[in-house]
Amino acid sequence: MRLFKFKEKKPNVSRRFDLKAYTGLTYAIGDVHGRCDLLEQLLGIIASDIDAVRGHVSAELVPTIVFLGDYIDRGLQSREVIECLLSLPAVGLNRVFLKGNHEQTALKFLEDPTVGVQWSEHGAIETLVSYGVNVPVQRNDLQAWEDVNRAFAAALPQSHLDFMNSLKPYWIDGPFMFVHAGVDPNMPIDEQTEGEFLWIRDRFIQSRKHLPYIIVHGHTPEIKPVWDGRRIGLDTGAYMTGKLSAVRLFSGEVRFLST
Numbered sequence: 391m392r393l394f395k396f397k398e399k400k401p402n403v404s405r406r407f408d409l410k411a412y413t414g415l416t417y418a419i420g421d422v423h424g425r426c427d428l429l430e431q432l433l434g435i436i437a438s439d440i441d442a443v444r445g446h447v448s449a450e451l452v453p454t455i456v457f458l459g460d461y462i463d464r465g466l467q468s469r470e471v472i473e474c475l476l477s478l479p480a481v482g483l484n485r486v487f488l489k490g491n492h493e494q495t496a497l498k499f500l501e502d503p504t505v506g507v508q509w510s511e512h513g514a515i516e517t518l519v520s521y522g523v524n525v526p527v528q529r530n531d532l533q534a535w536e537d538v539n540r541a542f543a544a545a546l547p548q549s550h551l552d553f554m555n556s557l558k559p560y561w562i563d564g565p566f567m568f569v570h571a572g573v574d575p576n577m578p579i580d581e582q583t584e585g586e587f588l589w590i591r592d593r594f595i596q597s598r599k600h601l602p603y604i605i606v607h608g609h610t611p612e613i614k615p616v617w618d619g620r621r622i623g624l625d626t627g628a629y630m631t632g633k634l635s636a637v638r639l640f641s642g643e644v645r646f647l648s649t
Contacts, residue, residue, distance in 0.1 A: 407565040407604055410642035415440070415447060417647075418456040418568055419636045420608040420615075420624030421490065424465025424516055426474055428634035431649045433474075436636060439647060443640065452484055456561060458608040458624060459490025459570035459588070463513025465629040469520040472550045489557035490570045491588040491609070497554055500543055506535035513629075521545040559587045566639060567603035571610070572621070575599040595621075606637065615646045 417436050422429050440453050461475065462468035478485055492513065499505040499514070506514065510529045518525050523541045526534035560569040572594030573579055574586045579602065591610050601620065611627035615635045622644065628634035635648040 409565065409639075409644070412564045412566075412639065412642070413451075414454060414563060414639065415443060415451055416454045416456065416563060416566070416639045417636050418458055418606045418622070418624060418639070420458055420626060420634065421460035421611070421628060422457075422465075422471050422634060423460055423463055423492075423513065423629040424468040424471060424520065425628050425632075425634060426465075426467035426470035428628050428632065428649045429471055429474055432634045432636055432647065433478075435647050435649070436638075439638060446641075452482065454484035454486060454563070456486040456568045456606070457488060458568065458606070459488045459557065460492045460608060460625075461490065462496060462517045463492040464516055465513075466516050467520060468517040469550070472553060476549060476553060486561045486568065487553070487557050488561060488568060488570055489554075489559055489584070489588060493554050493557055494584065494588055499539065500546075500551075503536045503539035504532055506538055507532070518542060559584050562603065565604050566606050567601075568606045570608055572605055572607045573601065575601060579603075595623075606639075615648070617644050617646075 419432060436455065457475065461471045475487065495505065495509050495512065496517065499509050507530055515525050518538065521542060523538060523545050526538060528534065560567060562568070567573070567579070569587045571588050572590045574582055574590055575594060575597040577586070595610055605621045607621060607623060608625035610623060611625045612623055614626060615637065616623035622637050624635050624637060626633045626635045626648065633648050635646060638645045638647060
């Protein structure tokens with residue numbers, strides 16, 4: 391995996407979007423990829439930021455944190471990441487958990503062991519090890535992947551499986567659409583599938599077409615968070631850079647927070 395660097399553009403927000411009219415206090419976090427240490431650090435930064443903002447908002451306003459998917463793989467702490475997410479308080483905080491392509495692949499592997507060959511090329515080994523599962527010596531050994539499939543199914547806590555099965559493909563709030571990878575600019579959103587929401591890259595990133603929402607996404611690792619008036623990109627390659635990034639959307643302002 392490499393970090394992408396696209397030509398920077400000054401944010402040019404369409405007049406269709408009145409960010410100052412947005413009444414929420416919302417944070418979104420990019421791809422964690424098995425870095426529980428960074429997730430806990432960033433959640434602490436967000437908690438401090440919420441405390442700083444509270445003096446300027448109604449006591450009735452409940453903050454929201456949107457997690458953009460790809461919690462597992464690549465880093466060494468996938469199991470710990472899921473445990474951390476499950477332990478977040480349900481009172482005083484709205485939590486929105488979106489599905490990433492890595493969670494989709496893990497779920498497919500549980501149904502079809504042959505997916506293990508593909509999954510192993512994208513960080514599966516680290517996830518399996520975090521759950522105490524022995525991994526194949528030969529990555530193309532389909533019989534070995536059947537054994538791994540059974541071992542992973544046995545090692546995966548029911549709460550973790552339920553969590554992955556409950557993940558949303560996207561979430562819309564006001565002018566913002568939160569989604570793991572992005573959207574196909576050439577299709578109506580209501581005609582798109584998880585294939586677009588979880589996997590799209592160049593067709594979305596490089597398009598300049600107007601979209602019905604400001605897209606807040608991860609999936610495509612970039613050197614730093616991006617806000618160009620059309621999209622907010624939050625994947626800063628945490629597992630290899632040590633930089634996990636978030637955005638705060640509040641009172642017409644787009645503000646980035648990072649470890």
